[in-house]
Amino acid sequence: MLVHDWLQTSEGAEILRSISSADGSRLRSYGLLERPVLPASASMEDAHYKLVVVGKSGVGKTSTIVHLSGHGLTSVHCETAGIQTTKMYWPVKIAHLNKKVLMNLTFWDAGEITLKKFDHILPACKSGVDAVIFVFSFVDKGSWEEIPHLMTQLTDPDDQLAKIVIGTKFDQFSHSEVSQRELRDFELRWNIPIVKICNTPTATSGTGLSDIITVMNNICELLWERDVQKAEAV
Amino acid sequence: MDGLYLICVTSGSGLPVFTRSVGNVKQLPFPVIGSLNAVHMFAANHEAELKSTATEDARIVWKEFHDSLVLIAVHCGNGRVVDCELERLLDRTWAAMVLLYGLEELRQIRNVERFKREIKVCHPLIDTLLRRVELPVFSDVTGAVEGVLASEATALQNFLEAFVEAADTPYGCLLSHGRLVGATAKWWDLSATELVLLSLLGLSFSPCSCRDVPIYLPDKSPTVPHRLMTFKLMAHVEVWVICGPTPSLSQLEMEIARFWVAAVDTLHQVRQIHPRNFPASIDVDNNILGFILINAATHHSVTSVDVRREGKDSGELRGRREALREFYGSVWDSQMGGPVTEEASTDVKHTITDSYTVYSSHKCYAHICGNYQIFVLFSSKIPTYAMRNVCKKTLDAFVKDKSVMI
Numbered sequence: 001m002l003v004h005d006w007l008q009t010s011e012g013a014e015i016l017r018s019i020s021s022a023d024g025s026r027l028r029s030y031g032l033l034e035r036p037v038l039p040a041s042a043s044m045e046d047a048h049y050k051l052v053v054v055g056k057s058g059v060g061k062t063s064t065i066v067h068l069s070g071h072g073l074t075s076v077h078c079e080t081a082g083i084q085t086t087k088m089y090w091p092v093k094i095a096h097l098n099k100k101v102l103m104n105l106t107f108w109d110a111g112e113i114t115l116k117k118f119d120h121i122l123p124a125c126k127s128g129v130d131a132v133i134f135v136f137s138f139v140d141k142g143s144w145e146e147i148p149h150l151m152t153q154l155t156d157p158d159d160q161l162a163k164i165v166i167g168t169k170f171d172q173f174s175h176s177e178v179s180q181r182e183l184r185d186f187e188l189r190w191n192i193p194i195v196k197i198c199n200t201p202t203a204t205s206g207t208g209l210s211d212i213i214t215v216m217n218n219i220c221e222l223l224w225e226r227d228v229q230k231a232e233a234v
Numbered sequence: 235m236d237g238l239y240l241i242c243v244t245s246g247s248g249l250p251v252f253t254r255s256v257g258n259v260k261q262l263p264f265p266v267i268g269s270l271n272a273v274h275m276f277a278a279n280h281e282a283e284l285k286s287t288a289t290e291d292a293r294i295v296w297k298e299f300h301d302s303l304v305l306i307a308v309h310c311g312n313g314r315v316v317d318c319e320l321e322r323l324l325d326r327t328w329a330a331m332v333l334l335y336g337l338e339e340l341r342q343i344r345n346v347e348r349f350k351r352e353i354k355v356c357h358p359l360i361d362t363l364l365r366r367v368e369l370p371v372f373s374d375v376t377g378a379v380e381g382v383l384a385s386e387a388t389a390l391q392n393f394l395e396a397f398v399e400a401a402d403t404p405y406g407c408l409l410s411h412g413r414l415v416g417a418t419a420k421w422w423d424l425s426a427t428e429l430v431l432l433s434l435l436g437l438s439f440s441p442c443s444c445r446d447v448p449i450y451l452p453d454k455s456p457t458v459p460h461r462l463m464t465f466k467l468m469a470h471v472e473v474w475v476i477c478g479p480t481p482s483l484s485q486l487e488m489e490i491a492r493f494w495v496a497a498v499d500t501l502h503q504v505r506q507i508h509p510r511n512f513p514a515s516i517d518v519d520n521n522i523l524g525f526i527l528i529n530a531a532t533h534h535s536v537t538s539v540d541v542r543r544e545g546k547d548s549g550e551l552r553g554r555r556e557a558l559r560e561f562y563g564s565v566w567d568s569q570m571g572g573p574v575t576e577e578a579s580t581d582v583k584h585t586i587t588d589s590y591t592v593y594s595s596h597k598c599y600a601h602i603c604g605n606y607q608i609f610v611l612f613s614s615k616i617p618t619y620a621m622r623n624v625c626k627k628t629l630d631a632f633v634k635d636k637s638v639m640i
Contacts, residue, residue: 029441029469030468031443031466031467031468031469031471032443032444032465032466032467032468032487032490032491032494033467033468033490033491033494033495033498033501034468034469057351062440065442066440066441066442071440071441071442072441078357078358078438078440079354079355079357079358080440081334081355081358081447081448082445082446082447082448082461082462083444083445083446083447083483084439084440084442084444084445085442085443085444085445085483085487086441086442086443087443106443109442111355113351113352113354113355114355114447114448117352117448118448118459120479121446121448124446124482124483124484127482127484128484
């Protein structure tokens with residue numbers, strides 16, 4: 001549904017540049033009172049989405065969000081206290097409508113410990129949510145095995161939520177505890193795509209935004225698909 | 235570089251809960267942790283309290299909290315450190331654990347394995363406390379929260395008051411670069427420990443747009459949790475509120491634009507005051523490289539190591555912070571009385587109001603006047619006899635400037 005290589009065209013690249021840092025290595029981060037200043041020629045519609053990020057403690061939920069949103073990476077794992085939400089913008093072009101849309105994504109991330117201890121955290125994350133992002137680590141088998149449980153716990157077949165699985169620490173793929181076959185079987189069985197990411201500063205240096213383009217396009221495509229399906233259902 | 239360990243073990247059974255460290259230090263082997271606990275317990279069994287000891291290359295301080303946990307600080311290396319500094323670190327660490335985990339839960343640990351997993355939520359804040367000289371602020375030693383002095387603060391106060399009303403709470407504050415620009419009267423009512431820990435908590439967070447963090451107030455509400463909600467208005471500018479069960483994070487986030495959009499230009503101006511941290515209307519002597527100014531009555535302080543925005547490299551600024559810290563520690567802890575959170579030392583019958591030290595690379599002067607304390611780092615060019623006068627004039631300039639409040 002999305003034009004996947006649109007961001008490589010001059011039009012797409014210009015828009016992406018306008019929301020990137022000066023050196024083009026990451027996205028700019030915006031405060032709640034700020035908004036991207038897009039090129040004058042670009043007229044874009046806004047679409048707002050709430051995404052909740054779940055997965056075993058320590059798999060890299062916060063790192064993934066920090067990486068995607070361009071906040072700069074931290075090397076040490078910290079348990080997240082309470083809820084953190086991160087707003088980011090991503091431009092896409094919808095193929096069948098020939099329309100450009102600026103996706104306003106808000107990622108909701110809650111630390112596992114506070115999630116278990118305080119009752120109000122999970123409902124706050126789930127209310128009005130559009131998508132669930134399940135995160136596992138390639139070097140932690142337990143986190144992979146937990147995905148189906150989380151899936152049944154947080155979603156049901158007709159909730160019309162967009163679902164995506166992200167595998168982190170892909171740079172350590174040679175030590176992967178999850179086999180290609182398992183990934184393939186999972187994708188077939190649940191019909192949910194798995195995207196891979198590495199959130200280490202060294203693995204991402206010099207590549208500019210190319211490492212996040214696939215992930216972001218995948219997420220946005222699912223969100224758009226879900227909107228279309230929802231509209232059709234009505 | 236000096237190393238510092240902070241170890242937490244359970245009282246009685248001595249099970250290790252966590253060890254955090256900074257500096258280039260090895261992990262402490264289990265038998266060492268065991269022995270550290272054993273000597274403390276040996277003393278306790280003989281009805282003595284082991285408080286501290288020094289070896290050739292280390293200084294160790296113990297403190298037990300609520301018969302539940304023992305915290306141990308181990309400082310190794312050549313740097314100067316006094317017991318009360320490490321004791322203060324242990325007290326702050328305990329308060330940090332209360333802040334994010336709750337006093338009742340710390341007092342009654344039923345399942346140690348589970349506790350070890352859950353207390354991880356405090357690690358970023360404890361690590362921030364351990365960073366000491368690497369911190370951009372001095373709050374951890376002064377016990378006073380740091381602010382940005384801005385003539386625009388009065389105007390912004392109105393925005394803040396309106397916003398906290400919408401959040402249905404009396405507790406709110408506005409921060410620029412992690413320093414308070416303004417806060418509600420109730421926020422200033424928080425204890426010094428709470429004010430300082432909350433500001434350090436801000437430095438420990440990973441970057442994001444909004445947060446909703448369960449917190450316990452170590453002095454005001456150690457057993458009943460509240461919700462700290464933070465909103466990033468623009469880069470380096472955040473508004474914080476402490477709420478009860480309502481409103482929800484998304485409800486309040488939706489109000490942000492309505493309450494703050496008219497303040498954008500003012501917020502931009504206030505953000506520019508960093509790293510000087512005080513307005514251009516206040517003129518300071520050319521020999522001043524940095525200073526700490528504290529109002530002990532309100533636990534409010536303003537500090538700067540870049541008073542003229544010279545664009546010095548971070549190494550130079552770090553050196554200035556280190557020098558100021560060193561001087562503060564040497565005159566405050568040993569001569570001028572306890573930190574602002576404690577009663578002044580009673581051993582000294584007369585009050586010391588001035589103290590100075592001439593180092594090979596710089597000079598420092600401390601001056602106390604009523605509730606105000608000022609610690610100034612000078613370049614060595616200043617004649618020693620002139621420091622007292624410059625300090626007094628600088629303090630006067632801050633206190634008398636009607637556009638700012640310290």
